[in-house]
Every structure is written in structure tokens, then in C-alpha cells.
Amino acid sequence: MAVNLSAPMNLLPVAGLRLGVAEAAIKKAGRNDLLVIELAAGSRVAGVFTQNAFAAAPVQLCREYLKATTSIRALLVNAGNANAATGDGGLADARATTAAVAAELGCEAQQVLPFSTGVIGLRLPLQRMLAAIPKAVAAASADAWTLAAATIMTTDTVAKGASRRVATSQGEVTVTGIAKGVGMIEPHMATMLGFIATDARLTPAAVDAALRSAVDVSFNCVTVDSDTSTNDSCVLCATAQVGSQDIDVGDADYAAVAAAIRDVCIELAQSIVRDGEGATRFITIDVGGAMSVAEARQVGYAIANSPLVKTAMFAGDANWGRIVMAIGKAGVSGLDPASVGIALDDVQLIVGGQPHPDYREERGAAVVAKPEFTISVTLGRGAAQARLWTCDFSYEYVKINAEYRT
Amino acid sequence: MAVNLSAPMNLLPVAGLRLGVAEAAIKKAGRNDLLVIELAAGSRVAGVFTQNAFAAAPVQLCREYLKATTSIRALLVNAGNANAATGDGGLADARATTAAVAAELGCEAQQVLPFSTGVIGLRLPLQRMLAAIPKAVAAASADAWTLAAATIMTTDTVAKGASRRVATSQGEVTVTGIAKGVGMIEPHMATMLGFIATDARLTPAAVDAALRSAVDVSFNCVTVDSDTSTNDSCVLCATAQVGSQDIDVGDADYAAVAAAIRDVCIELAQSIVRDGEGATRFITIDVGGAMSVAEARQVGYAIANSPLVKTAMFAGDANWGRIVMAIGKAGVSGLDPASVGIALDDVQLIVGGQPHPDYREERGAAVVAKPEFTISVTLGRGAAQARLWTCDFSYEYVKINAEYRT
Numbered sequence: 001m002a003v004n005l006s007a008p009m010n011l012l013p014v015a016g017l018r019l020g021v022a023e024a025a026i027k028k029a030g031r032n033d034l035l036v037i038e039l040a041a042g043s044r045v046a047g048v049f050t051q052n053a054f055a056a057a058p059v060q061l062c063r064e065y066l067k068a069t070t071s072i073r074a075l076l077v078n079a080g081n082a083n084a085a086t087g088d089g090g091l092a093d094a095r096a097t098t099a100a101v102a103a104e105l106g107c108e109a110q111q112v113l114p115f116s117t118g119v120i121g122l123r124l125p126l127q128r129m130l131a132a133i134p135k136a137v138a139a140a141s142a143d144a145w146t147l148a149a150a151t152i153m154t155t156d157t158v159a160k161g162a163s164r165r166v167a168t169s170q171g172e173v174t175v176t177g178i179a180k181g182v183g184m185i186e187p188h189m190a191t192m193l194g195f196i197a198t199d200a201r202l203t204p205a206a207v208d209a210a211l212r213s214a215v216d217v218s219f220n221c222v223t224v225d226s227d228t229s230t231n232d233s234c235v236l237c238a239t240a241q242v243g244s245q246d247i248d249v250g251d252a253d254y255a256a257v258a259a260a261i262r263d264v265c266i267e268l269a270q271s272i273v274r275d276g277e278g279a280t281r282f283i284t285i286d287v288g289g290a291m292s293v294a295e296a297r298q299v300g301y302a303i304a305n306s307p308l309v310k311t312a313m314f315a316g317d318a319n320w321g322r323i324v325m326a327i328g329k330a331g332v333s334g335l336d337p338a339s340v341g342i343a344l345d346d347v348q349l350i351v352g353g354q355p356h357p358d359y360r361e362e363r364g365a366a367v368v369a370k371p372e373f374t375i376s377v378t379l380g381r382g383a384a385q386a387r388l389w390t391c392d393f394s395y396e397y398v399k400i401n402a403e404y405r406t
Numbered sequence: 407m408a409v410n411l412s413a414p415m416n417l418l419p420v421a422g423l424r425l426g427v428a429e430a431a432i433k434k435a436g437r438n439d440l441l442v443i444e445l446a447a448g449s450r451v452a453g454v455f456t457q458n459a460f461a462a463a464p465v466q467l468c469r470e471y472l473k474a475t476t477s478i479r480a481l482l483v484n485a486g487n488a489n490a491a492t493g494d495g496g497l498a499d500a501r502a503t504t505a506a507v508a509a510e511l512g513c514e515a516q517q518v519l520p521f522s523t524g525v526i527g528l529r530l531p532l533q534r535m536l537a538a539i540p541k542a543v544a545a546a547s548a549d550a551w552t553l554a555a556a557t558i559m560t561t562d563t564v565a566k567g568a569s570r571r572v573a574t575s576q577g578e579v580t581v582t583g584i585a586k587g588v589g590m591i592e593p594h595m596a597t598m599l600g601f602i603a604t605d606a607r608l609t610p611a612a613v614d615a616a617l618r619s620a621v622d623v624s625f626n627c628v629t630v631d632s633d634t635s636t637n638d639s640c641v642l643c644a645t646a647q648v649g650s651q652d653i654d655v656g657d658a659d660y661a662a663v664a665a666a667i668r669d670v671c672i673e674l675a676q677s678i679v680r681d682g683e684g685a686t687r688f689i690t691i692d693v694g695g696a697m698s699v700a701e702a703r704q705v706g707y708a709i710a711n712s713p714l715v716k717t718a719m720f721a722g723d724a725n726w727g728r729i730v731m732a733i734g735k736a737g738v739s740g741l742d743p744a745s746v747g748i749a750l751d752d753v754q755l756i757v758g759g760q761p762h763p764d765y766r767e768e769r770g771a772a773v774v775a776k777p778e779f780t781i782s783v784t785l786g787r788g789a790a791q792a793r794l795w796t797c798d799f800s801y802e803y804v805k806i807n808a809e810y811r812t
Binding site for chain 2: 051052053054055082084085086087088119120121183184186225226227228229230305306307308311312314315317319320321322324325326327328329330332335337350353354355393394395397398399401402403
């Protein structure tokens with residue numbers, strides 16, 4: 001059902017990074033579901049994580065490890081089990097898996113960041129994972145990005161990845177990222193597992209800054225179903241293999257590298273929405289004329305998460321009354337309906353709070369019949385704007401989520 | 407699909423109030439879709455209305471008229487068209503319909519409160535409504551409550567009404583109410599049309615106080631789909647026919663009458679959820695141990711509106727990981743997962759933030775297989791609590807809302 005999305009064909013290797021996968025039969029047998037990403041010594045890593053108060057065990061460990069060391073040497077990812085709401089036992093399980101990777105690589109457990117995705121509330125099948133970890137390490141290679149993207153899928157129907165190359169004064173730099181996630185998606189800090197890597201020699205501060213600014217306009221601007229996962233994690237690894245001069249925030253090369261990282265994140269975030277559970281429409285929501293970016297996003301999310309707007313879009317019904325309703329319920333204090341405008345692509349629906357005299361139902365219907373379109377809203381209050389991406393709400397969403405565990 | 411809900415059989419007449427219905431073919435022909443409620447001189451009326459910034463034309467007029475006069479003599483209600491987002495023309499239409507009722511009854515237009523429900527963004531069929539109004543007035547009788555409840559339905563599958571009798575020092579008092587609404591339901595002030603009447607001699611201040619306190623624990627505690635209508639309106643009419651002494655807030659009889667009004671509102675609000683679009687489960691959500699009622703409601707709504715919780719409940723799947731996720735995403739600052747408890751009816755799932763050792767999947771599954779059950783959450787932060795009602799999220803919800811206009 002994914003909207004204009006196909007699996008990535010040419011994900012570019014990143015010098016200093018190798019990926020290995022294995023089968024641990026975590027939820028079911030017959031598929032790769034465990035991934036180890038090895039990083040060269042000297043790599044700089046930054047992560048952003050879920051704002052959900054019930055952060056999963058691996059998220060808790062990532063936060064702990066990233067405080068304890070700046071020398072991360074590997075990432076361990078499993079699909080099929082989120083290791084969330086598993087109490088102290090779950091935390092011990094996650095710790096044991098990182099120790100197992102560390103033993104293979106000859107480093108400390110806290111140099112291995114763990115990530116889990118899948119069902120909440122079940123303990124990990126620890127023994128099967130410990131058995132699979134050496135196999136994944138043994139299989140590692142630089143060109144396994146596509147295999148890795150497929151390994152971390154859960155209800156995803158299409159693997160998600162993106163690459164960019166960008167010239168710097170020290171030579172050409174590569175940025176490659178993969179992500180997974182199609183439901184429980186309204187990240188608020190990061191999405192349900194995004195891994196972005198570059199061989200650029202970014203300083204730790206630059207890695208952190210580039211990740212946060214990229215996430216803010218990509219993973220933090222998508223919603224499938226308004227639900228925020230307990231496991232959302234997004235990591236940027238800079239392996240520092242190109243050149244010998246560090247690139248810090250403000251340096252000449254920083255802007256170009258950060259832009260490539262941002263572009264990869266936006267492409268990945270859009271891929272998540274295109275493959276949103278049951279999605280048949282990919283919808284961009286532009287809100288302008290707001291008093292702040294936060295206000296623009298508040299209105300954008302009210303539209304993007306309204307079940308009534310989303311079911312109308314699924315039906316290809318230009319039921320703009322529901323867009324009006326969603327703007328009105330967004331809770332913008334003092335919003336003046338008489339200054340609001342709404343358009344579907346270039347078809348103006350509402351101008352100055354009144355129905356546009358030239359609007360005809362057929363014109364709106366022609367827009368929402370397309371698999372991709374934009375809902376534009378102007379609030380007439382200020383100059384701030386925001387852009388979000390969402391999908392529609394179909395029978396298939398209910399089916400996927402009513403049957404997820406059975 | 408309504409959950410344990412049947413049409414009201416014995417709605418008690420309220421002295422001083424008559425109801426008349428007629429067919430105006432507002433959305434389609436062949437059904438009554440216009441209701442006039444006449445009130446005796448001396449009736450006291452209070453209303454609460456939507457917080458949606460795009461309040462519909464009838465809501466705007468209600469607010470204007472209630473400021474202009476304390477002598478309301480009639481309510482005019484139509485189904486099939488919301489008269490919302492219709493601009494200045496829609497406001498003129500609503501004004502014309504109230505003038506037409508006033509002409510029939512020999513009062514001023516501003517003594518007639520208008521209410522509309524149905525599709526947003528279309529103009530009313532004014533001529534057909536003006537033709538139907540005299541017929542509705544001519545048909546008015548004291549015992550047409552059940553007919554009235556059916557007349558105001560849109561996608562409702564069952565008419566909604568409730569009655570109570572209560573003894574006062576001046577004699578027995580009756581409270582009867584009707585409501586409609588099954589989608590675009592998260593009222594935040596009132597639901598999509600609730601009309602409650604009593605023959606008690608409540609003062610205007612007591613009418614207002616009794617309505618607000620009743621709505622706060624009834625219509626403001628339900629959600630079907632998190633969407634807030636542009637037309638939500640709830641009105642309490644006291645016809646002052648019983649006794650000769652006014653009942654004010656704090657008077658001996660006030661508590662009993664207010665409790666009867668509250669009970670009618672709770673029954674009506676629950677009816678709306680039981681008939682929620684596509685509903686197969688009626689779910690009570692109790693949140694305790696909060697630092698404030700607002701905080702308890704915040705957590706309750708996060709659960710009640712989570713598409714993932716709602717689809718799991720539809721599947722009869724005790725997927726409590728999604729309840730954990732919803733609590734965690736509610737945005738309660740400083741929430742300590744280690745103090746949280748969760749139960750399904752009397753089956754404890756989480757105690758002190760950890761899975762309960764005695765919990766077995768079968769026990770949770772047995773609860774959520776039932777058409778009615780309670781999700782209880784304790785936050786372990788304070789003494790405040792809140793109770794909400796919601797329903798599940800089914801294929802049928804998508805079907806109803808994808809096909810609503812076609």
C-alpha cells in the first residue's frame with residue numbers, strides 16, 4: 001500500500017562502518033531480525049530519543065552509555081520485540097546483549113548502543129539473540145545497507161534508506177541512512193529507529209547539532225497515527241574517515257554536510273509516512289501566517305491527526321469542512337476565523353474565513369484523488385510557518401493494528 | 407453496532423414544554439429532520455457551546471441571543487446540515503429561520519435559539535426549512551420527546567434520551583433530556599446537541615450552575631474520535647412549572663435537582679459513546695493518583711484517543727503495551743514510570759511500573775472480550791482522579807467516515 005515508495009537500490013557505503021545481519025527468530029523464524037553496525041575507532045555518535053515517559057530498556061541504556069563514553073563502537077538493533085515495559089528484567093536483558101557484542105568486538109558493553117522495535121511488554125528471547133550476535137558480527141561488510149534496512153522492518157512493507165554525496169574542502173563526503181516505522185508514529189524527538197552515518201570528520205558538537213537540526217525538520221514533522229513510541233531513537237554516526245581536519249559547527253564545510261544529513265533525514269521521514277500503516281495518500285501540510293513555529297505545528301498536527309480528515313482523504317473526498325473543524329479545534333488562542341485561508345494544492349477553498357466564490361467540488365475532488373497533494377493553511381496572524389507530512393486513514397490501518405499480535 | 411444501547415421508551419413529559427417535528431428534506435427526503443421545542447413564558451435557559459474557533463452560524467447566534475435576552479421561548483433544531491463554515495450567508499440563513507419560528511409563536515427572533523447538525527460547508531435549504539417550520543409548530547405536543555430524539559439524529563443508529571424524577575419540598579420534579587452525536591466527538595464544553603429540560607423552578611443562576619457542573623462530568627468526559635465539532639451545543643431549560651418558590655444554588659432542593667440533571671447528562675453522554683461510530687466496545691477509563699483533575703484527564707484522553715489502543719480493543723486484544731505507551735506520551739511532566747499501576751477491570755497488569763507477576767494473557771483477554779469494561783490507571787503522584795468514557799476503533803468507523811458524503 002506504500003505511496004510512491006520503492007525499496008532503496010543504491011545505498012552508498014560509508015567508510016569506517018560495516019553492517020552484519022543474522023536470524024534470531026525473535027518474533028518468528030525465517031527472517032533476519034538482528035543487525036550489528038560496527039563503527040571505526042574515532043567515530044563520533046549523537047542520538048535523540050523518545051519523549052515517552054515509558055522509555056524502553058534499550059533507550060534507557062543508550063542514554064546511560066552516551067553519558068558514560070564518547071567512544072561508541074557498535075550499534076545493536078533487533079526487530080520483533082520492543083523490550084519496553086519489561087521492568088528490571090528487560091534492562092538486564094538489554095545489558096547482556098550489549099556485553100555479547102562487546103565481547104565479539106573487544107570493547108566495553110557501554111560502547112555498544114542497543115535498539116529494539118516490535119511488541120511492547122514481552123521479554124527478549126535472550127538466548128537466541130546471544131547465539132545470533134556472533135553470526136551477525138562475522139557477516140559484517142561495508143555494503144550491507146540494503147540488507148540492514150530490511151532487517152529492522154516490522155510492519156513496514158518497504159525498506160527505507162537514502163544516500164547523498166557532498167563535496168567538501170577535504171574531499172567528497174557520503175551520508176547514508178536507514179529507518180523503520182509505519183505505525184505508532186508521531187515521534188517528538190526521533191522516529192522509531194533511524195540510523196544515519198557519514199564519513200565526514202564532524203566534531204562531536206557538530207554531529208549533535210547536525211542531527212538535532214535535521215531531526216527537527218524531518219522525523220519531528222511526520223505523523224501516521226499520533227501515537228508516540230516508547231522506542232523512538234535516531235542516531236547519527238560520523239566515522240571521520242575523510243580528510244584530517246575536524247569540521248565544527250560554523251566551519252566552511254559544515255553547512256553542506258549538515259544539509260546532506262538533513263536531506264537524508266527528510267527522505268527517510270517521508271518514506272515512513274509513504275509506508276504509513278494502510279496509507280493510500282501522502283499528504284504535505286503547510287501552515288503559514290502563524291505567530292510561532294509551535295503554533296503552526298499545533299494547527300498542522302490537528303489536521304494531520306484528525307481521524308475525520310484522514311478518513312475523508314482515504315475516500316478521496318474533498319470534505320474541507322473537516323479541515324476547518326480541525327483548525328478550529330487546534331486550540332490557537334484568539335484565532336480569527338475571518339483571517340484564515342485554506343487551499344488544496346492550488347485550489348483555493350477558503351479565503352478570509354469565507355468559502356471562495358470560484359470553488360467547485362470537482363476541483364477539490366480532482367486534487368484529493370491524487371496519491372500526493374498539499375493542504376495549505378494560512379492563519380493571518382504572523383510570519384511563522386511549518387511543514388508536516390502525514391497519510392490517510394484506511395480500513396487497512398484498523399486491520400493491521402487489530403491483528404498485529406495475532 | 408451500538409453497545410448495550412436501545413432507543414428510549416419512556417421519556418417523561420416536562421410541564422411547560424412542547425415538541426413538534428416536520429420534514430424539510432434538508433439532506434434527503436423521507437424523514438423528519440426539523441424540530442421546534444416551545445417553552446412556556448418564564449422558562450430559564452442556559453447553554454454551553456463548542457470551543458472550536460470555527461463556531462457554526464447557529465452557535466454564534468445562540469451566543470448573541472443569550473446575551474440579548476433572558477426570555478427564551480423556543481429552540482429550533484435541524485439535522486442534515488451543520489450550517490458551519492458558511493460565512494455571512496449562513497448567519498443570515500440562521501437568522502431567517504429563527505424569525506420564522508418567532509412569527510409563528512408571536513415572539514422576537516432572538517427568543518428562538520437555533521441548532522444545526524450535519525455536513526459542514528453547505529448552505530441550508532432555506533425555503534424548504536421555512537415551509538416546514540409552521541408544520542412543526544402546529545404538530546407540537548408535550549409527549550413527543552421520543553420523536554424529537556429520532557428527528558435530530560445524523561449518523562446515530564439509536565435515538566438517545568433519558569428521564570429522572572426527583573422529590574423536592576415543592577413537589578415532584580421531572581428532568582428529561584435528548585442528545586445526538588456519534589462522531590466528531592470530543593466536546594470540550596458540550597456535545598453535538600444535547601437538550602435537557604426540567605419543570606423545576608430553578609433560578610437562572612441555578613440553571614447555569616446545574617448545567618455547567620453536569621456537563622463537566624458527562625459530555626466533557628467522552629470521546630469517540632478526538633475531533634471537536636463546530637456545532638456542539640448543550641442547553642438546559644427550566645420551565646418553572648412546579649411550585650412557586652425559586653430554587654437557587656445552595657437552597658435545600660438544589661442538590662437533588664442538580665443530581666438528577668447530572669444523571670440525565672451522564673446517561674446521554676454514555677449513550678453517545680455506546681453509539682460511537684463503529685463502536686463494538688464501551689470503555690470506562692479511570693485515572694487516579696494524579697496531581698490534578700486536569701492531569702488525570704490528560705492521561706485519560708491520551709488512552710481514550712490512541713488509535714493503537716482503540717484498534718487493539720476492537721480486536722479484543724489485551725495489548726496493554728499500547729496503554730503503557732499512551733500513558734507515557736500524555737506529556738505529564740516528571741511522571742515516574744515506577745509508580746504507575748494499570749488494571750483491566752480487576753485484573754492487575756502493571757504494579758509499581760513493572761509487569762505484575764501473576765498476570766497471564768488469558769486473564770486480560772477475558773476482560774477485553776467483553777462489550778463493556780474499565781481501564782484503571784494509578785499515577786502515584788497525588789489524590790486527584792477523573793473518569794472518561796470512550797469506544798473502540800473499528801473498520802466500520804473508517805467506512806462510515808469515508809462514505810459520509812457519498
